[in-house]
Amino acid sequence: MGLKQNLHKIKMKYEGKKMAPAFNAIHTFLYSPNETTHSGSHIRAVDDLKRTMNTVIIALVPCLIFGIFNAGYQHYAAVDAVNNISRELSIWGNFITWENFSLGAWKVIPLVVVSYGVGLLVEFIFAVIKGHEVEEGYLVTGMLVPLIVPVDIPLWMLAVAVVFGVVIGKEVFGGTGMNILNPALTIRAFLFFAYPTWMSGDKVWVAEAVERAGTNDAISGETLLGSYAQNQDVITSFSDMFWGYIPGSVGETSKFLIIIGALFLIFTKIGSWRIMLSTVLGAVVMGLMFNGVVDAGWISESSKFYGLMSIPYWQHLIIGSILFGAVYMATDPVTASQTNKGKWIYGFLIGFIAIMIRVFNPAYPEGVFLAILLMNVFAPTIDHYVVQGNVKKRLKRLKVKTA
């Protein structure tokens, strides 16, 4: 008797009882259920919700693995920088090393465990109370959350934020598929407003920078955007920014792996290429406008916005989290616009507003998560006007025909 039979037996034993959804979830996560529909006509397709979610997770795994190595690498690079040891990056020499991996894994794996553990616990509790099946919605959220937080965030804060995000961001609206806001970004927004000292500033982005602050071993934990915002010179090469050897949230640094993930999502038809492309377009347009302002000389070098405004428009795409947001966050099928025209507008405004907030936000030089949350709220409005516009167009056509 295999595991499947045992699970099925347990399930039958609890059938109709309160805990049934919990056992059912474990069973269907591993195997297809024993009872299937036999009669009637059905469209047979393999891409159910679980398959969709798993595809996104596969697209995220490279980012996670890179994030683990990068967490270690950034830590040792920062230590070397303090000790005036110059460091030349070589992928096999000092990036993919056991040293980096062990430190990174020690920091990042607990984030993943807490995110999944707490989030799924909340989902299970709600499924049992409401008496419905456990929904798969949290599988992707649980993976996204560790990738969009600073590496040193205390685990209990993450746990509190996950409870808040899942309950307020999702369950109060009726669970997966009914939420207005992206739950992963709700979690990040909660952390950002509740514990700003752990989510912004020049210490949190490199492992152990907070613990070392104020001591002789103090290391810098600043992101590139932070340096730009303070009008400092940035010496990081563009290739480092593109490949992702820079400090930042755990999984958002490697633009190369994000683009690979984006291609994978587009190829499997899980993610919307319209949203991804239009978000990038929006960011480019806003970046060009800021560059235009600088070129026209409307803003002097002493202005506090000068540093971020003078970044060439294309460089906005390879620093910060705009690409990660565009590929994995903005495309969330529940909270994005549903109509094709709406997707263009929705994505364009995300990119446009994200760069605008990035430049003008005095407290925090990044705005991708705020921009996406804002557009999440407006997505139904955009859809409404797109649909109404279409209705009007067709009515007009009808009139012309009948007249």
Place this chain on the structure above:
Amino acid sequence: MGLLSKKDQKLILDPLADDNPITIQVLGICSALAITAQLKASIVMAISVIFVLGIGNVVISLMRNIIPSKIRIIVQLIVVATLVIIVDQVLKAYAYTLSKELSVFVGLIITNCIIMGRFEAFALGNGPWRSFLDGIGNALGYGVILIIVGFFRELLGSGTLLGIKVLGDPIELTGLYKYGYENNGFMLLSPMALIVVGLIIWVQRSRNKALIEEN
């Protein structure tokens, strides 16, 4: 309560739970969001509104037969404004720092929807004694929610209650802070007050299913 008849008891007790002005009628939300970051401010606000609404209801009820209905809103406003100015002056005289903290929100009691709502809905059609009980009941219902919200926001947002550091000192790292606990800054922002009010509504409606609206 032997003093009050059953009907009069209802006037006081209903607004405390099943007909609460904030959680059921969803009135007076603005001030509930604005001043509940500190428990002390919530309590003072609650007392002020009990005073204004209790007296105001009696005054309007006494004048209900001589107020021309076309200008009744203006008359009501004058009554509230008078009472609010009294509250404001008393606070300024005896609790100056607190009145600074509440700043404009004492003046804004005038625009508190609960007050005009009770004048219109109850005091204009009932005798002074019943109007008084209704005013006190509604103001208490408002105050209870204010104090609950204020309690959680101050406890979780600043780690204090009425200014006393109940969770330890965040700078000297005593009490809970020794174990890495930190105050939740989000609790001090108004959106979190809205969410706390929402959670209270949630708890109340899941305990009393009759309150859930059909739609």
